[in-house]
Amino acid sequence: xxxxLFSIATWNVNSLKVRVSHLEQWLASRPIDVIGLQxxxxxxxxxxxxxxxxxxxxxxxxxxRTYNGVALLARDQVxxxxxxxxxxxxxxxxxxxGTVRGVRILNxxxxxxxxxxxxxxxxxxxxxxxxxxxVKAELIRHPKLAVxxxxxxxxxxxxxxxxxxxEGQVLVSDPERGALAGLEKLGLIDVFRRFxxxxxxxxxxxxxAAGFRRNAGLRIxxxxxxxxxxxxxxxxxxxxxxxxxxxxxxHTPVVAxxxxx
DNA sequence: ATGGCTAACATGGTTAGA
Numbered sequence: 123x124x125x126x127l128f129s130i131a132t133w134n135v136n137s138l139k140v141r142v143s144h145l146e147q148w149l150a151s152r153p154i155d156v157i158g159l160q161x162x163x164x165x166x167x168x169x170x171x172x173x174x175x176x177x178x179x180x181x182x183x184x185x186x187r188t189y190n191g192v193a194l195l196a197r198d199q200v201x202x203x204x205x206x207x208x209x210x211x212x213x214x215x216x217x218x219x220g221t222v223r224g225v226r227i228l229n230x231x232x233x234x235x236x237x238x239x240x241x242x243x244x245x246x247x248x249x250x251x252x253x254x255x256x257v258k259a260e261l262i263r264h265p266k267l268a269v270x271x272x273x274x275x276x277x278x279x280x281x282x283x284x285x286x287x288x289e290g291q292v293l294v295s296d297p298e299r300g301a302l303a304g305l306e307k308l309g310l311i312d313v314f315r316r317f318x319x320x321x322x323x324x325x326x327x328x329x330x331a332a333g334f335r336r337n338a339g340l341r342i343x344x345x346x347x348x349x350x351x352x353x354x355x356x357x358x359x360x361x362x363x364x365x366x367x368x369x370x371x372x373h374t375p376v377v378a379x380x381x382x383x
Numbered sequence: 384a385t386g387g388c389t390a391a392c393a394t395g396g397t398t399a400g401a
Contacts, residue, residue: 136389136390137389139390187391188398234401292401328388328401329388329389330389331387372388372389372401
């Protein structure tokens, strides 16, 4: 008997307005149930809601002018939507949470941090502490929890095309990796690594210097789940297809599929 | 070689990304 899988995707689209056609083309051939988008770069007023409706997607979004912005979209209704991290005054729109078919999904756009000596890096570490507390509370409330998004952290050196060149830099530094390890210590699992993967599997490539052609990338877009949900995960893949298309996002989607029966 | 490329905002050049 064939089982219907429940598929969760994450994709940093680097401006949804520019990438609506890519989203449409990508979804057309894939049975995605939920997708978390990052860097929508649209206010709630300018969000392409009509396009999402045309694509048959329900959901909600949390945006701002020019930067950041997240959306949680699904084939079914998204319930219990929460925007931002409760109790944390964050001027930047980086988190949206909701429930679909009994699965709680946190879609996050972790700050980049820019450089280790930057105020933005301090903000990144503070932000990650706040996320930690939020995830800790959500794990108690929701046995089936997925935290997906652009984490702006490459978990280990096998997620970095040239670890020597990146050593000590933002996205790979020890404090950031420590924060990610802290989430894993709470019980979250990087489901991508639960399966055999090709070496040098990345989800982001620099637009400059032919990064994609040289596969000079990083794996920074992650799907982390609670143990109960990880047990139901049957596959997790990075889909590089849209990165080959005209005018692509610098990130490509990651998909995890679950047998919820 | 500390830039390259892309997007927003604006309509030239800055800010930011990673």
